[in-house]
Amino acid sequence: MFSYTSATAASTELLPREERERRLEAAGYNVFGLASRDVFVDLLTDSGTGTMSDAQWAAMMEADEAYAGSESFRELEAAVSDVMGFDRVVPTHQGRGAENVLYGCLIGEGDVVPNNTHFDTTRAHVSENGGDPVDCPVEEAGDLGGEEPFKGDLDPEKVRALVDRVGANRIPAIVLTITNNSVAGQPVSMANVEATRELADELDATFVIDACRFAENAFFISEREDGHGDRSTAEIAREQLSHADAIVMSGKKDGLANVGGFVGVRDPDLFERAKQRAILYEGFSTYGGMAGRDMAAMAVGLREAVTEEYLGARIGRVRELGDRLRERGVPIYTPVGGHAVYLDAGRALPHVPDDEFPGQALVCELYREGGVRGVELGSFAFPETDRPELVRLALPRRTYHDEHLDHVAETAAAVLDRSDEVTGLKVVSEPDNEALRHFSAELRPV
Structure with a gap:
């Protein structure tokens, strides 16, 4: 409670x-x-x-403000592991800081990055690193009055058509934004997450999920997608992210905090590169531009968000x-x-x-x-x-x-x-x- x-x-x-x-x-x-x-x-x-909960405020009062090795970071790291399934975490001051860190490691001049639909800062970070952001929404997304349950999905065939035009070697990453903010906050189905994973494997591309509203997306999967109605949203939330190689997260959304974010990655080499870039642009790798109290609040918020x-x-x-x-x-x-x-x-x-x-x-x-x-x-x-x-x-x-x-x-x-x-x-x-x-x-x- x-x-x-x-x-x-x-x-x-x-x-x-x-x-x-x-x-x-x-x-x-x-x-x-x-x-x-x-x-x-x-x-x-x-x-x-x-507005934060009483548990979040209480956690803030006991936060560790150490520059290096903060216990509040360890609490955040544990929450990300338990709730989202990523053990390698790079903290940042907010979501766009996470985008700067990850996309600066993945994207170079001449690259092309498909997304179900890019939001503003995502589009800008891809462009700033020399890439071309390409939206690949499903056709149903354009039907503003329709009642299709998962209008936020990515269209794999649009990505394959893009590959035919530019070549797979120019696509270093595929991004899936859940929920799809640019398409009216519409959810992405678990089936589409799995299909995007398969597509990334075909192209040898890094599969990135923009997980800002991952908990809300899990709620819609539970409510609307066959085979998931009797599962907890916490279980669904973790499974949908299990298919990704990396995530970018604004803790200001489903972290239920007023500031903060992070990158989660699976690959150890990418983790090290992301940490070094974060030290340059965000802060040391156990605070990343956040105060300890903000990390403590987000650690509690992530757990509350999937209830x-x-x-x-x-x-x-x-x-x-x-x-x-x-x-x-x-x-x-x-x-x-x-x-x-x-x-x-x-x-x-x-x-x-x-x-x-x-x-x-x-x-x-x-x-x-x-x-x-x-x-x-x-x-x-x-x-x-x-x-x-x-x-x-x-x-x-x-x-x-x-x-x-x-x-x-x-x-x-x-x-x-x-x-x-x-x-x-x-x-x-x-x-x-x-x-x-x-x-x-x-x-x-x-």
């Missing part, structure tokens, strides 16, 4: 509409530029924004938000995934053309209308890719109550009621790395 006290980073006061409009304009119509005190309900991300009690409440909460939105006629991606509800901005704002970023326009209107902060995951966040125009409303763990969910749904419905008034946006400044532009680019209304 564990308990927690709900907490939010957002303001408890809804600013007047005129003030929200001023702050949105000052932020360059990019909600990453808003201060948390400007936001009433903050659904920008579930990464590190949740039925936690997962039933977590995913049930997300579904409640999805139900409230649908009841009010707000178009969403279905079925609802594990960590967020994704609004279909293309259907919500059909008059706004893709090159004027309907998703980002919807994000701005949600804030303008009700102080709700979401994030666009369409043509603005992923330029030069064929992505649907989605807006993610990611629920922080153990944080918001029924009244907050009602406010979000009512805000979205109010925006739809006046949708014909909403205009598109254009980019007026952006960083050199286009794959990361949604974090800092500025826009203005067309």
Whole structure:
């Protein structure tokens, strides 16, 4: 058993509409530029924004802050071994640090890396190391209203077609993201994990699982895939990862912590290379950029994350938000995934053309209308890719109550009621790395 006290980073006061409009304009119509005190309900991300349990807080109070040989690292190492099945662990400050460490060891100039669907930092790290990130989702992923159970799967035939074009020697790794964040948090089946393992063996490629939401994915396998309904989510979680050669993990998701991450590997040589790279970029190999208290909290969080009690409440909460939105006629991606509800901005704002970023326009209107902060995951966040125009409303763990969910749904419905008034946006400044532009680019209304 564990308990927690709900907490939010957002303001408890809804600013007047005129003030929200001023702050949105000052932020360059990019909600990453808003201060948390400007936001009433903050659904920008579930990464590190949740509330920790009493057991996690207790562990933090007894943490070991030693630079080398920290006992808190040993606790984290044991939790990763027990829960995820990886005995060789390289700690990092968060998930993108893990990506930098692992992909810097695996990927070189001219390489091609298939993924069920790359998320923003994954795509950027592959590109930064000279690789070409290629998305290989199943066709069902493009059906925003369909009810197929595993829309997050990777399509092995798309990877084989890629091999025919570039050659197997240019594919050093295959990545499977579970759950598939870029495809509306949709889960990946155990059968698809096994098929990806076989494919990696065919190509002599390293099979990497982005395991940020591994526990949520295991819940969906238990619920939706034949042959797994009578198994515990902890057992399924460990089995799905047993097929991978390596994992990258953000502890800010299913580690239930506010910061931290790690790389898990099986190969001793890769482990040594990853440790040396981590020392250069992250910190010594028994802290990796984390304080001992953060490692202690994550060690407890990993064990809590695979319990039925936690997962039933977590995913049930997300579904409640999805139900409230649908009841009010707000178009969403279905079925609802594990960590967020994704609004279909293309259907919500059909008059706004893709090159004027309907998703980002919807994000701005949600804030303008009700102080709700979401994030666009369409043509603005992923330029030069064929992505649907989605807006993610990611629920922080153990944080918001029924009244907050009602406010979000009512805000979205109010925006739809006046949708014909909403205009598109254009980019007026952006960083050199286009794959990361949604974090800092500025826009203005067309």
